[in-house]
Amino acid sequence: MxxxxxxxxxxxxxxxxxxxxxxxxxxxxxxxxxxxxxxxxxxxxxxxxxxxxxxxxxxxxxxxxxxxxxxxxxxxxxxxxxxxxxxxxxxxxxxxxxxxxxxxxxxxxxxxxxxxxxxxxxxxxxxxxxNHAGVQLEKVEMLEPRTGVWSSVVPLSGPRSGHTAVPLPSGQILACGGSTPKSAASVDAEVYDPSLRKWKLVKSMATPRIHHTATVLPSGKVLVTGGYDGTEWLSSSEIYNPATGIWSKTGSLHSARSGHTSVLLPSGKVLVVGGDDGGTWLASAEVYDPAKGSWTLTSSMQTPRSEHTAVVMASGRVMVAGGRTSGTSLSSVEIYNPATAVWTLSEPMLFDRWLHAAVRLTSGEVLVVGGHNDPQGAEIYDPVAGTWGMAKPLLTGRFSHHTATLLRSGKVLVLGGSSGGGASLANAEVYDPERDDWKALRSLPTPRGRHSATLSPGGRVLVVGGMVTSAIIPPKSCGSER
Structure with missing residues (x-):
């Protein structure tokens, strides 16, 4: 031809x-x-x-x-x-x-x-x-947003990726679960103390987990829910008590799920939404009552979805956006009203996307960035008008497993993730909502995806673990660069 x-x-x-x-x-x-x-x-x-x-x-x-x-x-x-x-x-x-x-x-x-x-x-x-081959990391790095300088922190007790990390009322940060070189899912948990700049292993969880969620309750305890243990999808939940360093079992979900979201409602209850159980994408949602230690089914979304985002808006309602379901990726948006337990459809995103990141801005608007199908795109949701508008594109396209963190300044730090070729990214950039502009920061010392990025009480961002993967090497049959 x-x-x-x-x-x-x-x-x-x-x-x-x-x-x-x-x-x-x-x-x-x-x-x-x-x-x-x-x-x-x-x-x-x-x-x-x-x-x-x-x-x-x-x-x-x-x-x-x-x-x-x-x-x-x-x-x-x-x-x-x-x-x-x-x-x-x-x-x-x-x-x-x-x-x-x-x-x-x-x-x-x-x-x-x-x-x-x-x-x-x-x-x-x-x-x-x-499919996700790479090297898991124990490295921990900290960003000082005022100077844009990265510094190395004492590493984790061992490499982990796909874990959760949440700030405790004491100013410490709890990291738990995830995948390690030795196991697909881990029970290990450890706490970082910013004053000592050290990690300390605490009692392990009862169940190994990856792709779970962790939510800090009003009591200061941490609720960990669902995920995958390397063999089965999980419905179990457990609670970490920072005062004692002990985990205890609590009520189980009605449905096992992974790739779901979990948010704290203004009432102090926890809403868990969607996910999958290894064969079925879920539209169901459940509410956890800390006082009773049990889950109650609430109304389901109109569209089953996994690997979406969920953000609590200033009104207390919860916006769930995008994700993927059987055979397709999604642009649809649904809003949950905790007062009525009703979901309503809102205007869809401008582009369908999954494994993206989302964060509520100080203005009350919601910024969504990257993800499959629109890796360099960014868009903003106006909850008053119920509409989406384009934001200036990211400087670096990010397909998946990146993080977006709201800084004390009101700006948003986006870092890591993976490129189209599968390579982990070291690039970091900050979005200024007032100027609708991105500014490149110094790159992470270590490229990574499937990490966590947690804002500490001092305003610094602690980037923990993750995985570094290399871009696909073109076979010899593909030729050589000109």
């Missing part, structure tokens, strides 16, 4: 995709891409594909766009980026159980060999349980 014929074929398939997706704007963009292909203006065509991805609304469309992007990057002799695009598309296909043995278009043997090599590499990783 000639190069012109290949480009024509790509254009035809893309135009077909546009027709399936519907929408005048998307179809118009596809027509523009077709013209750029005919003129062999590949770079401009790639820019249009990035814009088109923002218009797509299904996982299948996003998978195809990543694979098309990989083809074009390979044609441009950019093998590292091509391999990254193939990896992202194939990772989505694997995650959402989509069959993807070949590219959706006919390509040259060289490009097909590159694609096949990336697919084979991912399949081998999956067979060994290494």
């Amino acid at each position: 000639t190069q012109n014929a290949l480009l024509g074929c790509v254009a035809c398939v893309l135009l077909s995709l546009a027709a399936q997706a519907g929408g005048g704007e998307l179809e118009g963009r596809m027509g523009l891409v077709h013209g750029l292909y005919e003129k062999l203006e590949y770079e401009k065509a790639l820019e249009q594909i990035q814009l088109i991805r923002r218009l797509s609304r299904t996982v299948d469309q996003n998978i195809k766009l990543y694979l098309y992007e990989g083809v074009l990057l390979a044609e441009l002799s950019r093998p590292t980026e091509a391999a990254m695009a193939f990896k992202e598309g194939l990772s989505l296909a694997i995650l959402f159980s989509r069959e993807r043995k070949r590219l959706p278009i006919k390509v040259s043997p060289k490009i097909d060999e590159c694609f096949t090599a990336v697919r084979s590499s991912l399949e081998k990783m999956g067979s060994k349980g290494e």
Whole structure:
């Protein structure tokens, strides 16, 4: 097949995709891409594909766009980026159980060999349980926001990622659970004392957990809920008492769940929302009463979801945004009213996203950043108007497992996470809501994702553990950089 014929074929398939997706704007963009292909203006065509991805609304469309992007990057002799695009598309296909043995278009043997090599590499990783392969960290670093300077802190007792870390009333910080080099889920818990700048192991939890939640109750105790123990999804909950350093069991959830959210309501009760149980995405929600030590089912969301965000707004209502469910990623937003126990739909986000981060600003608005499908995007929710608006994009796109922390200044620190190629990021940046602007900070000394970032009473940010992964190395079949 000639190069012109290949480009024509790509254009035809893309135009077909546009027709399936519907929408005048998307179809118009596809027509523009077709013209750029005919003129062999590949770079401009790639820019249009990035814009088109923002218009797509299904996982299948996003998978195809990543694979098309990989083809074009390979044609441009950019093998590292091509391999990254193939990896992202194939990772989505694997995650959402989509069959993807070949590219959706006919390509040259060289490009097909590159694609096949990336697919084979991912399949081998999956067979060994290494989909998230990387090195777990025991390193702890602290940021002084006023100076933007990072300093090293005494490390954890051992590496961990996917844990939780919450501030205690004493000013100490409790880190618990997560994955370690020795186990998929850990029972270990330890406390950081800022005055001594030391970690101290405390009594272990009763159950190993990863992808759980931890919520500080009005009493100062910490409620840890759900998650995964390496074999089963969990419905159990337990409470840590800082005064005694002891864990005690409390009431169990009605449904086992992981990838859920947990927030403290103004009443002092705790709302847990969504998640999955290893086979089913959940729409259910439950409320924990510390006085009774038990959970009560409340009304369910309209859409099941996992890996979403939940933010308590100034009104006391809870905004749940995005996430993913069976076969698709979400832009939908639902608001829970604790006074009536009723969910209502609000205006959806401008882009669907999951594994993103969200934080309530001092203005009462909610900032949402990054995540799959719109890694560099940022948008702001106005709870009074019930509408979303675009914020200035992040300086660095972040696909997943980054953190967003509200600083005392009212600015927001965003750091870490992963790039499109799977590499952990060291980049840190701060958002100024008054100026709608991002400012790059000094990078973390150690790249990481699946970490925690906790604001200490002194206003410093403690970044704990996590995992560092490398970008995919393009197979030799993908060629060498020009």
